[in-house]
Amino acid sequence: MDLEQAAGFVLEEGKRYGIDSFDLIATDSEDIGIEVFKGRIVSTETSRSRGVGIRVLNNSRPGYSYSERFSKEALSQMVRDAMDQTEITDPLDMELPGPKPLAEVDLKHYNPALEKLDFAWMREQGLALDHASWESDKRVENVPHVGVGKSSTQSLVANSKGVFVKKESNVAYLGTGLVVAEGDIKKMGSYYRSGRDISQFDPSYIAKEAAYRGTELLGAKPLPSGVYTIVLGNRISPQIFGMFSSPYFADAVQKGSSRLVGKLGNEVASPILSIYCEAHTPDYPGSRLVDAEGIPTSARTKVLENGILKSYLYNLESAKKDNVLPTGHGVRSYSGRAGTSFANMIVPLGDKTRDELLATDSHCILVTKLEGGAGCSAVSGEISIGIQGIYYKNGKPEHAVDRITMNTNYFDLLHKIKGISNEYSDSYSSIKVPDILISEIHVAG
């Protein structure tokens, strides 16, 4: 059975079992890729993974199951498994949607030319990148990570009310992670390009950028503990904003896992900050015309505008609970339960250059690297995290910094934003945040 046949069979089984209401997610993806180390292809991988997941609402009680086997027996068992689960779950007040017209936008998520990329192309690109990485700087000591590959995915959302939407996408990647050394100090620099325009996959440029990201941190030393002005560089500001996306989800608000409860219409951030969810931007990885529950998406949802909290993001369940219309932010994999997510999280560009932001204060830290997120909590807002970057004095780079930590709270940080740059990083990402200037941040060193 292919993907559509499997989905069709499950829809028929659902009806045969007399299930009130159900929906399904199905995906089928093929990936190939190689890994290169010291001029040798040390690993080659090819995969075909697929699965279908069902959510049934039987007398309003939800039950989930999934199957990675596409045989009639396995899919029928999956439907029965989901039905069995409804015997113990609590009723859920929600209704599945019927089919609705979708926006006529070409999201440019599929490039037929990528299908022609084969192992020979990957070998050529990977070996070229490995060579370029070793040659990119005389301080390169090791190149443990060079990878190139591509994936193609078909996905499908369908339900018992007649929704049946299929999507096809593909993407390729090429990247390197290298170690540079000077004396006893070692730093890693990584740079990956991904997307559908392989004319952007220049091994020489990728290697040089990775080497730059490593070498700029050589010679790093700590700073004395204190309160500093910092600039979150646009390579890492998306990481910080991404870690704290869930407080904007209605289900987190409703379940006490967000400090933004009761804040709609209130000022929760600096007036220069806006956060939008944009779902129809072509060639952005998070773009989608319909969400995972069959709800058509909007081109733009204003979540936070000029510091004012404008809207939470809703899926079917949370929308029903607040008695509002769902905003098309339901998300689900075939093996998981329905949740909420941004499509693309966008912080609009500001009007200053990064250099102008760094010259705002006589002492400033440009943060270019974060060390793990274990000390960050989206529920409490706590941020306690190791950082690396460049110390600026009077607008000029003084020296690299490491072995320091940044300590603040996300919800306080939002109010301390004093400037936003006019540039995003060039990563293929669903989170676009420029450089962000923040005042009065505790730094320990």
Place this chain on the structure above:
Amino acid sequence: MNQSNIETLIDAGKKRKADFVEIYEEESRNSSISLRDQKIEQSLAATDYGIGIRLVYGTDVLYAYTSNDDQQHLLSLIHLLADSRGEVGNGSSTFTLPGDVSKYSFSKNIHDPRKVPPFRRLELLQTADTVARKVSSKIIQVGVSASDIVTNVLIANSEGLWVEDLRVRSRFFLSVTAENKGERFVASESPGALKGFEFFEGLAVEDIAQKAGERALFMLDAGYIEGKKMPVVMGNGFGGVIFHEACGHPLETEAIRKKSSPFVGKLGESIAQSCLTAYDDGTIEEQYGSLKVDDEGMPTQKTLLIENGILKAYLADRIGSMETGSARTGSGRRESYQYAPVSRMRNTYIEAGKDSLDEMFASVDFGLYAKRMGGGSVNPATGEFNFAVEEGYVIRNGKISEPVRGATLIGKGHEILPKISMVGKDLELAAGTCGASSGSIPVTVGQPSLKVDEILVGGR
């Protein structure tokens, strides 16, 4: 798959001149039930199934996986892999397995979770929710789940190995959120074991929920420690995550073979004080990270990593062993058929020492007692690690003082090891999940209480 099909696949790989061919078949039945907002919000039962095919040429690894067990499809994957190297077949011998099947299982007396009706787990969740909420009206949310997985693994290879293993694991997860005037704190607990439903039957759910609720409430009002370098006393049990991340990963041959570890070439050298001895042991009954055989079919073992401060061994899988010359240690692991195996930890811990916790406190004028750690991570190539402290206290004049929250520990593993100067008697193990290149796998971390003479503590 039957023996004939497996032989045909291995034969196909051999005919394409692979030095080594391995077939890995896996079927898992997993179930989970979760409660949040005082409602059973999800109950799931499902089946994962797939096959991984590994061809090895020298030490080059070619890997394919699929959930489609059609024989022609599997053969096409083998040819696709071989084609990627330009390997031409020679059409010679026919491969035959010797017919000796080794069947393993740690789980001799399991209460098979597949035979337990879902409602049996309901009581656990509801008890945890009730107990945690009773701690205080400031407890505003409780999330609790119970999950189990029964996995049948078949591993066959061109050396004639044919191994089957049954693995049954269970895990309980609880998070308690306390709130006061907009401030929130989340305390969590997540015990797990290589056991079936008997794990839940023996679990002290009320005690776990009570302590998590009390900790969430207590830490809600905690202040912040002033960030700077200071001595740190680390709590036992999950505190072992710091050794797992900062020292365990860099001892895996996956890092060693790529010269991507500060411990390359250090075998036999002193890397820690003589008070420190550490093991990685896959053989401990019922521990979450235990395995009878690893995912390459090799029986696991107790591996001495560091003895009295001297580095004794790396953790080696097949490829890592070939490239580094280290003996295989039964450490080839993967999350599922969707990953090729690489060297990974199992149950990693620092052995009990001779110091008492009070002696450690008494040796500190000002420092941090990191009683409970959160998660952490490391970059093996540079050794740079970070850890979150979930429950911490200031140590002042040799005594535990006020609680503090939001502390992070950062440093480099090979620089911190020599600074561990005291090792306690109170060894404890704790379940965890470890993410790396072959996916997320169940592990156990552990240690007695430790004193580190100096480490950077992030605070305000």
